[in-house]
Amino acid sequence: MDEIARSVNLLYERYPYPYLPIRTERDLASKLHANIMAKILATAGLETGSLSGKAVLDAGCGTGEKAAYFSYHGAHVTGVDLCKASLQRARELAGKFNLQVEFHHCDIAEFRTKKRFDHVFCLGALHHTEKPYNNFLAVADLCKPGGTVTVGLYNSYGRLLHRATRMWIGLRAGKDIEARMAYVERAIYGRKLRSVHEAAYVADKYVNPYESYHTVGEVLGWFEQNGISFIGAHPHVEKGGLAAIFTQMKWMIRGSGFFVISGRKN
Numbered sequence: 272m273d274e275i276a277r278s279v280n281l282l283y284e285r286y287p288y289p290y291l292p293i294r295t296e297r298d299l300a301s302k303l304h305a306n307i308m309a310k311i312l313a314t315a316g317l318e319t320g321s322l323s324g325k326a327v328l329d330a331g332c333g334t335g336e337k338a339a340y341f342s343y344h345g346a347h348v349t350g351v352d353l354c355k356a357s358l359q360r361a362r363e364l365a366g367k368f369n370l371q372v373e374f375h376h377c378d379i380a381e382f383r384t385k386k387r388f389d390h391v392f393c394l395g396a397l398h399h400t401e402k403p404y405n406n407f408l409a410v411a412d413l414c415k416p417g418g419t420v421t422v423g424l425y426n427s428y429g430r431l432l433h434r435a436t437r438m439w440i441g442l443r444a445g446k447d448i449e450a451r452m453a454y455v456e457r458a459i460y461g462r463k464l465r466s467v468h469e470a471a472y473v474a475d476k477y478v479n480p481y482e483s484y485h486t487v488g489e490v491l492g493w494f495e496q497n498g499i500s501f502i503g504a505h506p507h508v509e510k511g512g513l514a515a516i517f518t519q520m521k522w523m524i525r526g527s528g529f530f531v532i533s534g535r536k537n
């Protein structure tokens with residue numbers, strides 16, 4: 272584990288993410304995150320009905336909420352994450368709904384398997400690694416020809432204002448995780464955080480020790496260099512060129528800091 276992975280891991284061991292209050296089958300399948308899951312799937316031209324029987328990799332699966340969602344819809348899911356606390360919750364969640372998900376405690380960079388996947392998802396993890404492109408290559412390599420690769424990343428434009436906030440938090444509260452949490456609670460929320468869910472959200476958004484930022488054009492370059500054709504993105508963006516830059520500038524104004532983008536492996 273490199274230094275960045277170690278520091279990022281410290282945060283997620285303390286605040287596993289995400290932490291939605293998924294108590295019932297309805298929470299998992301149609302209530303709490305179904306809307307965003309449909310949007311993520313749509314970027315790859317998929318819907319829940321397309322998942323049945325498909326081999327799915329969720330790299331950097333965190334607490335396995337998305338892995339459980341894919342599995343609930345009939346996919347054979349493998350989840351990989353570096354965080355033991357997140358994986359424990361992931362296993363509990365899968366167990367609760369009788370879902371057979373294979374979880375591995377492993378760095379994305381070191382995950383090896385002979386399996387190849389129909390759909391590879393890596394959402395919100397690459398930008399917390401020292402070498403996002405190398406790790407993208409590692410996960411894209413596990414996708415079958417004709418399969419889809421979906422990544423979710425912080426956007427260089429959309430996250431610009433937020434970067435300033437993060438810098439400010441660093442200046443006022445330093446590097447210590449709990450000092451930063453306490454500062455955000457006091458200075459941004461002005462009240463006690465109300466739930467584990469909210470604390471996980473705050474930790475991930477404001478307290479993460481390391482994140483990198485990426486443009487649509489950059490990821491399209493990753494796709495092109497590796498024989499992957501663009502399918503779609505959320506929020507919607509045109510494929511490259513000036514139009515994509517204008518769209519990302521709008522993301523900057525709206526503060527849409529995270530984008531999901533999918534391609535098909537040739």
Ligand SMILES: C[S@@+](CC[C@H](N)C(=O)[O-])C[C@H]1O[C@@H](n2cnc3c(N)ncnc32)[C@H](O)[C@@H]1O
Nearest residue numbers: 283331332333352353354378379394395396399
């Ligand atoms: C923001 S969470 C995203 C969780 C999940 N993908 C989701 O979208 O709900 C980022 C996750 O990436 C994991 N992660 C970060 N670096 C990693 C690495 N090098 N190898 C494996 N997992 C990693 C963290 O442990 C954390 O669980």
